[in-house]
Amino acid sequence: xxxVFAYRSPTQRTExxxxxxxxxxxxxxxxxxxxxxIDMRNGVAHPELVVNLKNxxxxxxxxxxxxxxxxxxxxxxxNDVLFDARIREDYPLLIxxxxxxxxxxIRNRATVIGNVVNASPCSDMAPALLCLGARAVISSKAxxxxxxxxxxxxxxxxxVLRPGEILEEVIVPxxxxxxxxxxxxxxxxxxxxxxxxxxxxxxxxxxxRLGISSCAPTPVLVADLSSTAPVDTIVAAARGAVNxxxxxxxxxxxxxxxxxxxxxxxxxxxx
Amino acid sequence: MKISVTVNGHLYERNVEDHxxxxxxxxxxxxxxxxKEGCAAGECGACTVALNGKTVNSCLVLAAEADxxxxxxxxxxxxxxxxxxxxxxxxxxxxxxxGFCTGGMIMSIKDLLRRNPKPxxxxxxxxxxxxxxxxxxxxxxxxxxxDASGQLTPATKGELEYV
Numbered sequence: 001x002x003x004v005f006a007y008r009s010p011t012q013r014t015e016x017x018x019x020x021x022x023x024x025x026x027x028x029x030x031x032x033x034x035x036x037x038i039d040m041r042n043g044v045a046h047p048e049l050v051v052n053l054k055n056x057x058x059x060x061x062x063x064x065x066x067x068x069x070x071x072x073x074x075x076x077x078x079n080d081v082l083f084d085a086r087i088r089e090d091y092p093l094l095i096x097x098x099x100x101x102x103x104x105x106i107r108n109r110a111t112v113i114g115n116v117v118n119a120s121p122c123s124d125m126a127p128a129l130l131c132l133g134a135r136a137v138i139s140s141k142a143x144x145x146x147x148x149x150x151x152x153x154x155x156x157x158x159x160v161l162r163p164g165e166i167l168e169e170v171i172v173p174x175x176x177x178x179x180x181x182x183x184x185x186x187x188x189x190x191x192x193x194x195x196x197x198x199x200x201x202x203x204x205x206x207x208x209r210l211g212i213s214s215c216a217p218t219p220v221l222v223a224d225l226s227s228t229a230p231v232d233t234i235v236a237a238a239r240g241a242v243n244x245x246x247x248x249x250x251x252x253x254x255x256x257x258x259x260x261x262x263x264x265x266x267x268x269x270x271x
Numbered sequence: 272m273k274i275s276v277t278v279n280g281h282l283y284e285r286n287v288e289d290h291x292x293x294x295x296x297x298x299x300x301x302x303x304x305x306x307k308e309g310c311a312a313g314e315c316g317a318c319t320v321a322l323n324g325k326t327v328n329s330c331l332v333l334a335a336e337a338d339x340x341x342x343x344x345x346x347x348x349x350x351x352x353x354x355x356x357x358x359x360x361x362x363x364x365x366x367x368x369x370g371f372c373t374g375g376m377i378m379s380i381k382d383l384l385r386r387n388p389k390p391x392x393x394x395x396x397x398x399x400x401x402x403x404x405x406x407x408x409x410x411x412x413x414x415x416x417x418d419a420s421g422q423l424t425p426a427t428k429g430e431l432e433y434v
Binding site: 003004005006007009032033034037038041050052054079102103104105106108109 | 311313319330401402
């Protein structure tokens with residue numbers, strides 16, 4: 001690590017939010033650190049203060065509520081989700097997406113909330129959370145606000161979070177627990193490469209939702225599809241919703257083609 | 272800042288800089304150089320250690336985050352000059368060439384066998400997807416894991432297809 005910074009690890013939520021309110025843009029919060037430490041090493045991020053979230057009391061717990069559903073907090077790792085028997089039962093789409101995220105060591109450290117706050121277009125957890133209709137509970141010293149994930153992402157690595165705010169809870173609604181889901185992801189090498197195209201599908205009560213990663217500045221949701229619609233109609237809706245780029249991994253045309261291939265594939269899995 | 276970390280059962284109380292990684296603490300402060308820095312970006316797995324019982328890339332953990340915790344490294348494998356069963360299986364099956372990936376590889380495999388004492392070849396591949404080997408080749412490493420888990424027979428040895 002070439003960057004130099006100070007480190008704080010508050011244990012109380014009020015202490016954390018005051019610290020962030022006082023530090024403004026000089027501070028970056030760190031959950032798993034698996035993106036932030038790399039960004040600092042590469043000189044992309046250069047905070048003066050790194051604030052560890054993991055030791056804040058209550059932040060590493062998941063909880064369930066019959067009315068709200070599943071609540072994921074900042075210290076919950078991707079492997080915490082992957083090995084949770086109840087999530088496996090109720091939200092298999094979360095498991096399908098978590099399984100495809102990096103390697104075992106990274107998943108032991110990387111958090112679900114960090115993966116969405118990082119706001120990479122190729123986030124693995126975002127397609128699932130979009131399909132499941134999840135909401136973001138955003139907290140700061142001044143109070144709390146709730147934002148649906150459809151409004152959370154603002155661009156490449158940009159979200160609605162303002163300085164001093166954290167994404168404190170992800171709420172996955174209880175009403176999404178009965179749905180069927182599937183995820184297909186294209187990458188060059190399993191384990192560490194960024195995704196090239198990812199397509200998640202959620203089928204429930206006659207409706208279909210698609211969550212697509214790596215094909216636009218933000219993860220994309222295609223909602224309000226009928227599960228009885230012709231496959232070609234659903235493919236056309238997906239292709240109309242994405243706007244991929246050419247990069248060193250592949251061309252725009254290839255990404256568009258693979259969106260179609262994957263939409264057809266995930267639809268078969270939930271047929 | 273001052274941190275207290277138990278490494279392979281021994282308590283170390285050391286001063287570290289806030290920006291030091293756990294990897295740097297292990298290599299430069301504790302002096303355990305079996306944990307390697309390869310990519311320094313969480314891709315190659317040469318820096319894999321167990322932190323509080325879970326494998327992590329020590330290049331992506333701050334030393335300060337390990338304060339009060341317990342770390343197991345490759346140096347904790349052998350006891351009184353005796354190789355661990357995984358290490359012994361690696362030597363029997365020619366699963367070590369240059370050795371740079373071996374420490375991290377063994378830490379991942381130890382974690383796999385703790386969770387799953389009789390892994391299939393596919394389960395072994397999934398468990399080491401975060402550990403790169405660039406010279407030995409994965410066939411010998413997978414054979415060593417089959418051996419260490421009592422699943423390598425004369426019939427299966429040499430039968431692994433392209434990995």
